[in-house]
Amino acid sequence: MTEDDRRWPDPHATETVRKFLRRHRRAVDTILTSARLDGLNELADAAAEYAAAPEGPCSPEAAAVIFAIAQHAAVAYRTGAQREREFIDRFVDSWMIEHGHDFVTAVAEARRGVRVEDPDPRAGRMTPWLRLAAADEDASAVDEALARRVRDRLGVVDEEGASRVVTEPKSITTDQIRRFEAAMVDGRRWRAAAHRRVVLEDPALGQLARRLVWARFDDRGTVVGTFRIEADRSLIDVAGGPVELPDDALLGIAHPIHLGDSIDAWRNSLADNRLRQPFEQLTRPTYALTAAESESTILHRFTDRQVRTDRLFALQELGWEVTREALYRRFSPTREVTVALDPGLEGGYRYEPDRQRILSVELRGGTFGVLDAVTASELILQLERLAA
Template sequence: MRFVLPVSWHRSFYPRRGGAPLAVEPSGDAMPPLGDAARAAAELAAGVTDAAEVRRVLAPVRTALAGAPERAYAEAADALRQVRTGSWAHRLAAAFLAPDLAGPDFAEVPERHPLAPLLLASASTVEQAQGVLARLAPTQAEQLREPELLHTLAEGIGDGVLDLYARYWTGRSVEYTLAGVPDYLAAMIEALPAIGTGRAFETLLGLAGQRGVPAAIMAAADRFPDLVVPLLRANASRPRVAELLSRHLARHTGTAVVATGAVPRLPQWVEPATLPPIRVAAAPVVQRLMRGEIPPEAGDLARFGWELCCRWEEAGAPPAGRWALEAQALVGDDETAAGLAEAVRRWAGEGAGQRVAAGIDVLRRLGGDAALRQLHDLATTAKSRAVRARAEAGLAGVAAGLGLTADALADRLVPRFGLAPGATVVLGDGPHRITAGFDDQLRPWVTDEHGTRRRDRPGSPFAAIRQGVRKVTAEQVHRLELAMTAGRRWSAAEFRVLLEHPLLFPLARRLVWITGPPGAPGVAVRVAEDRTLAGVADERADLAAGDVLGVAHPADLDVPAWMAVFADYGILQPFPQLHRPVYRLEPGESAAARLRPVAVVRLLALERHGWRRAAVEGARVLGMERDLPGGDVVAVGLDPGIALGPRPDRQPEQRLCDIRIRTPEGRARPLAELDAASVSQLLADLAPGQETSL
């Protein structure tokens, strides 16, 4: 059996040693004594009777063990063997942390033991998992519905999840359960695409007509093409399978192939005679064009493909014709990307979720700066939270493939509008020739062929550039302010991207920067006119290859000294940095003492500034959270909670309660340990009367 861990499962999955590769493996150099950590975790868990809560407590330690160096793991395993000599609770907690220790437990675990469900996450055969299931009470077996167990069992027992979950839901055959239990079908559609076995994929093929299954088949085809393509060909006579094979081959080879070898009947909405022409310079045209031997005239193929897509939409977007949309990833250009992004926004308003998801995926696969800029625009400005989240995920995937962070990719995607490094551009010829550009404040200016300043004419070539720069400047000012409040750091190489950009450089010049990670002592610097760095006394500062720096928060600065420097140079800041209020907690004071009830409208406005909804139960949001420097998360509870239906301005004020800091490992952290900048921003966001400029 093969298994490929989907990216979306990384936070709902219990890894095991020797299993699917971890997204981030712990470093052997920085690892704590795992033996002590594992022993303490098992001892702590043994005193809890809720198996789901025990899994939550032990999950970070299990992840650390799965990626630990051999020596560290061996020491931890020895410690856990000693723990297993205690009660059954100790034994089961240790087996969850190190599944290779669980061998005898599957046959010996007492029936209905409170922690018996832990063994499901350690099973490596369907017989082991079914043996555990037979010993569980009905209420305990309900834990199989949790995504974490489903995902972990998909890796551990492969397509055996078909049998295990059929036994749980009906006690009858897989076929009977697939036909009669929608929840079982939904669980299998999610799990099977990650499992590289013929049975898993043939089960999906047998359900190709069911809602959601075609997308699962395409996901499996992307992960296991050597297994899936032959099975698709062998089953091409089944409903929709031939279409899925064509889509898969078109996506990965650039050529649409009909599985049966027959010429397909074109939909009525195509009307080939009225499509834009594709001009080429040689014949036979079609075969050589499809093989890439002769390029079409610039733009022809893109216009042809986009017209097909528009006609498909006008015909009601029939599912069988979605190839017209997916073909844009192969033939599209910059104009296609702009049109497709507009269509995604329109489809989101119409509730066409599948079309929205496909359109965003096409933008991601189309690639190129224009398509990725449109994807970034969707991720930051789309009205729908679901569209923003999907676009963010697409950008994150592209960034990871390039070895960049999402923020670093966003820096590289800021358009230049044809401007030279000094933010100037020459337009026109002869007596109509003008030189235009932007000053240090990014205000536009125009000179004629004699160098005389004049007003720009409406509708001139520079008017479109001026409008685009105004929009981009507002976006980048907002991003830089968010970077300050979130503690973002640039490497030396990433910072050079800002210095070499005609629009980002003037913004970077008007801010104070600071070296080092958030909360650590650093050196405050500014960007000088010659794109070098200078300190508060105008001394030159240099960045070494391994240094990082970020937009300085005033809590970390000698504000009066820097105000004097900026006043001397006449520098106006793009947002309040040096004039930003700084809030601090007095010794022994709690953040809760500063908090007062807050209007729902203000709380929801924080979503644009790094906060997100959390703890959604039913139709009510019971908390909000945001990321902190270093990977920590701050979460705050809301009482009575934000109802998802009524208008925000008609809901009662929310009482802020239970402020918690959570580390990436799930450990609680006191607010007093936060750096001064994070505390100041937290109070500014949440305490009435302490608004930020965001």
């Protein structure tokens, strides 16, 4: 599975699907009209409802029909394997966010039984038309494209000798742990409904989510509550009481700075339930800027600190760019931290000096006080570990 396969679903996928279906509405209507003439009224009506509102209640069969029509209608826009994957991913991401992982696998299975055929004037077919495949009919590469992509994205596989899709338990990977840690550090947020579908219903991510403390945020980013996830996917607070969330609640992995005085109670809660955290959350060191640092563009605490050269390259996994003279980390379109080095890198790891000296740590685009508390803490933590 590639890095692209493991990415988070695009939060704008449903809007992209909706725009695509509006653009190809004539093709969708033509094929669904033909299906009604062939007696497939119930399926056509359900498919029309999905096409009008991809985010609304619908059956996997209806979504499979619309996806098959979309594949047929958009063939001129897909050139090459990469474009094909991007096209399929728009629908897969939308299904994951709006309807959940089980829905995605059900659509992939239903798609194998749907065919969109080209016009055949000799048979009286003047427009593209829809038919249902026979049980023993072999699927074409186009028919199988969705199932293959779902296997790549969700860890879904074919049973040997069977023409259907089933979900297998997935093991937790280092990459998934790293993505969750990055979500905590970078402030990744989910709406509660999407969180249930994308995280809790995923076999591997659901396991990870149970071992972390989560927070609910208001629209200004202020923590208004914290909770953890039980094995049955119910939510409880630090005292063990039930937590109910509306679908539009804003959720994220709590940084220790968010937990304040409750952090010791949360440590005890996870210890009592024998939940071992996948990365540093409740034991994570935190740092704060001094008043002078908040008003400055230079982080003087690191000036003249010595660092091991081999540690510089590990920062690339945390979003840093390593160049000959310096390290760079962008925190917004207008704010970038530069760590100037001496003597600098020579272009080949085996030829580099063992140690570098930090000449300065400087923020472009404002003083360090413009960084929020979590960002400032993580910046200092990364540089402290670099210079340890």
